[in-house]
Amino acid sequence: MNKLYEATFDIDDDGVFCNGNIIVTDEILTVNTGDIKELCYNLSEINELVISSQIGCSTLEVKLKNESIAYLCRFTQSCLKTVSEFVIAVNYYINTGKYIPLNKEHAICEKCGQPIVNELDFCIKCSKKGSILKKFFSISKKFLPGLLFCGLITLTSKVFLLIVPYLNRVLVDDYLIKAQDQSYGAENPIKIILFLCVAMLLCYILMRFFDVMATLLRNRxxxxxxxxxxxxxxxxxxxxxxxxxxxxxxxxxxxxxxxxxxxxxxxxxxxxxxxxxxxxxxxxxxxxxxxxxxxxxxxxxxxxxxxxxxxxxxxxxxxxxxxxxxxxxxxxxxxxxxxxxxxxxxxxxxxxxxxxxxxxxxxxxxxxxxxxxxxxxxxxxxxxxxxxxxxxxxxxxxxxxxxxxxxxxxxxxxxxxxxxxxxxxxxxxxxxxxxxxxxxxxxxxxxxxxxxxxxxDEKIEIESCENAQTPVIQGNISFKNTTFGYKAYEPIIKNITLDITKGEMVGIVGYSGVGKTTLINLIMRLYDVNTGELNIDNINIKNISKKTLNESIGVVFQETFLFAGSIYENLLYANPKASPEDIIAAAQTANAHEFIIRLPDAYNTIIGENGYTLSGGERQRIAIARAVLRNPAILILDEATSSLDTETESKIQEALQRLIKGRTTIAIAHRLSTLRNANRLIVMDKGSIAEQGTHKDLLQQKGIYYNLVMAQKQTTKMADVNQIIEKERILC
CATH class of the missing domain: 1.20.1560.10 (ABC transporter type 1, transmembrane domain)
Structure with missing residues (x-):
């Protein structure tokens, strides 16, 4: 039996603090208090694990397939997070038979029992220093010969330092003491004493010379x-x-x-x-x-x-x-x-x-x-x-x-x-x-x-496979029974099947947290699907070169990020080979050229970190211009017009209408009026597709989309009433 998951609890059946653990293997679940095995269940008997909140603590229970519920253990709030993660992972394993490692932020070192630092994949305390050095020197091996040569020069300088005490001994014993006792006879020691002094000075000079040489080479x-x-x-x-x-x-x-x-x-x-x-x-x-x-x-x-x-x-x-x-x-x-x-x-x-x-x-x-x-x-x-x-x-x-x-x-x-x-x-x-x-x-x-x-050493999860294809992407997108979760045992996208054809504009709507942004993250291949397939032009996205995929997708995010530098440099970021004419044309398409040329240095204006000198609408139009320069087959708009005033939104909508022509466009928007021209609307709920159709068709169904539209209309009416009241107050 292979151990899959383990969690700890800290209260025994009598309400006394203890050190207990729950272990799940590929066949059984056991509950141990100290070294005593208290309970044991076959996984084939278990329907799911559940946590129940009590006064001052929580309990872990197991629902069996015979519809009975059995108590497993109790634990304080300090254990709640890890036990919750444990329960989700075990339930996923029971339901699917697929083992997914627990989230690393809750990892405990099996050797020392200490929690592993969130940012690390290993325990520093227990890691072997020899292996750390070996790995590090493998990274830096091309510099090792030079560093070893520096070490050799340093050793040479120390040889001269070790010679000096010997010369000093000869000077004292053989000449200075004898000179004091006048026991050297007729021999004149002055020349030899001078020779020894010069030899010691030369040793010091050579030592310093080699030290300087080693230092210069080492610094370089x-x-x-x-x-x-x-x-x-x-x-x-x-x-x-x-x-x-x-x-x-x-x-x-x-x-x-x-x-x-x-x-x-x-x-x-x-x-x-x-x-x-x-x-x-x-x-x-x-x-x-x-x-x-x-x-x-x-x-x-x-x-x-x-x-x-x-x-x-x-x-x-x-x-x-x-x-x-x-x-x-x-x-x-x-x-x-x-x-x-x-x-x-x-x-x-x-x-x-x-x-x-x-x-x-x-x-x-x-x-x-x-x-x-x-x-x-x-x-x-x-x-x-x-x-x-x-x-x-x-x-x-x-x-x-x-x-x-x-x-x-x-x-x-x-x-x-x-x-x-x-x-x-x-x-x-x-x-x-x-x-x-x-x-x-x-x-x-x-x-x-x-x-x-x-x-x-971290494994690169998202990379181009061997012999990755580099097709000219047309823009056909297909999800086939796709499931994905940032933690695989907590799926956000659940078994979605969806086809988007070339040149189609599809709007994705739904309440917050239903998986809209996650869906476009998968299309951009920021993450890989857990199960199922995601195909672009009938090719699995994993088999398409990342460079080809990136060059074929343009994105306009809600929160536009601009780099510190000039407007020209920010536009050039999308396509480093673009000519000045291309950049101006893209800015004109995005309705950005007019405000840019009014700036003191026009396209060479420095906009500061994240473009803080520009308004939100101006930043958004530069982002659209970047997407135009990309000339993508697939365009993704993630809340591209939210948080903008009506006048600015109309200019950006005009720019977007020019941008989406002939491109597969996927747009996410909470302001539903911006999606009326979409060929199709996809309504998501709890990670799945709940409804799809045109704006008119979905209104007639009076489902989730209808409720979203009605709620937004009510909010708009309230906002209009508040504006009227405010105007009357000012007039009075």
Whole structure:
């Protein structure tokens, strides 16, 4: 038996808090309280699961096929959302036999039991850091040879640094001390001392030269790497389906492209380089001590296992700390993006103070977590540093004893040798102290790498198949028993069959939430159908090249989005190959040319973000002009004239009438008067087609469409009465 679904509940039969779960396999449903199996039902016996609201809690019950109802468990409101999702999915499986994974926002890590962050497909805590690094380096493999060469140059510079203490030892022991004791005889040491000083200076110069060379090359590589990584990440985001993108906040995606890439590149550019330097100095110094003075090497090595053991024990805790910091920062970025994007609404409602407090609260959370994380390090680092310093005192004590001849193990130590050893030990421990920061930096970098990998590894749900066809699309559209839901187990479009012929104008009407916009989303292939077929010109839409499909569809949305830039650039967006004559002709068709040429710079006028300098009607006419430039076989109008005044609407309707000629047009409108010229009206209700026919035919049926028209007429009458009353009030 394969486990399909699992949900948790937190109240037992006696009303006591507990840890229980409900498990559904492909054959049975079981209810467990702790480790005790309480109930078991075969799925073949079950008709459906239902949730009943009680006082202070809810209960889950099962309706059996023998028409009896059985109690399963109780749970608090904290479990309601996940149990509800569980019930919908299980009922769908019982009715159809099709397994659909639960919505990811409710996912729980099976290994650690912690909830998975909404924006992620995996648990950061349990993810293997080696696999994260492997995936990341596979993305960046073309830059690895250059980075490795930088590492080699850095290693070369550290070789010269390790030579300096040896030259200093020779200078002290063989010449300076002998010069003080005058034990060098007739030999003049000045030239040799000068040679040794020049040699040490040359080592420092070469070390700095190689450091500069490595830095210049590394900066050049990491700049290119940053650009490449961000472009790859942005490209992948563009290729993701609407369902993948909408599952994440805009602020989260922006943070991944900018913040996470910067964190990773910073780690490579700084921390990875320091790690190479630290490793080279540590290994070189330690090998020398191991060969010449094994006992001192033991003193040096003594605290290292304890330090690394402490760091390894704290690694999971550290990763969790920085995961929380990342999540809090991502949420703050999301709030910031929403506030700035909706600044007009904020100012219209005068809620600046509320939004300031909201952002302040989010940033305070980030600051609180960051301070707590840094406080942890400020406590741990001195302790670890103290453990390392203890060994330095041991080496200094026994080395001094050896220089004085009081330590009989091995050859007596000279002052120069002690100076050399202490220099090497200083190098070792300075690198070791820095390496105590490594887990923190590594946790930050791997968390960001995981976020980048999460996007790069995500499967592209909507893409052209192999050998995709590139037909000249005529505009025939056919739905055959089509079912679709944003969550497959909650269908919005239910078993629809509909044929739209080339050149036909079809209006789609119905109450809010019945699936009108979802229907056109399927035609644009923003989503793929769950079951059934959607064909364009008798070709399954999945077998048509996405480029061909996109070039054949023009869309005018209710909320027109214009890019920051000029009107000309916004029009050119629809067809980059369009000539200036084509753009002017399209603007004239859309009744936009007249107002454009009255602007200060005409077509070169900068309209600001989302065209905030233009009125709603002007923005809408530019959107229509974009659709004209597209010259599509299929035209989709999604509430294209809603929220406009009568005069502006008439101009846009005139433009639309020119636009729809010879094209298959699908129009959604709540203002039903705009659809009177449609060849056919499709009335949707609860995800299905309830009625279809002409405006006149549907009125005669006196069904849903008739009720919509009557309700709208009543609303119009009330609006007219209110206008008359307002005019009389002003006159009085």
């Amino acid at each position: 590589l990491t700049s290119k790497f940053t650009n490449d990584l961000r472009v790859k990440l942005y490209t992948k985001i563009q290729m993701l389906s609407m369902s993948s993108v909408s599952r994440r906040t805009t602020g989260d995606l922006i943070k991944r492209v900018s913040g996470d890439t910067a964190e990773v590149i910073g780690f490579i550019n700084r921390t990875a380089v320091y790690l190479i330097e630290a490793s080279a100095l540590f290994i070189g110094s330690f090998i020398y001590l191991l060969i010449t003075r094994p006992m001192f090497a033991l003193f040096v090595f003594l605290p290292i296992p304890f330090v690394f053991f402490a760091i390894s024990r704290l690694r999971t805790f550290i990763n969790r700390c920085y995961e929380k910091q990342w999540v809090a920062s991502s949420r703050a970025n999301g709030i910031l993006h929403d506030i700035i994007s909706g600044i007009r609404v904020v100012k219209a409602f005068g809620t600046e103070e509320n939004e300031i407090n909201k952002f302040k609260k989010a940033e305070s959370k980030v600051t609180e977590i960051a301070i707590r994380n840094e406080r942890i390090w400020s406590i741990l680092f001195p302790i670890i540093g103290f453990l390392l310093t203890c060994s330095e005192f041991l080496v200094l004590y026994f080395g001094g004893q050896s220089v004085l001849g009081n330590y009989s193990s091995g050859n007596p130590m000279t002052i120069g040798e002690l100076m050399q050893i202490m220099t090497y030990i200083t190098l070792i421990y300075s690198q070791m102290r820095w390496m105590t920061y490594l887990p923190r930096d590594f946790a930050r970098a791997t968390t960001s790498m995981a976020k980048i990998n999460d996007i790069m």
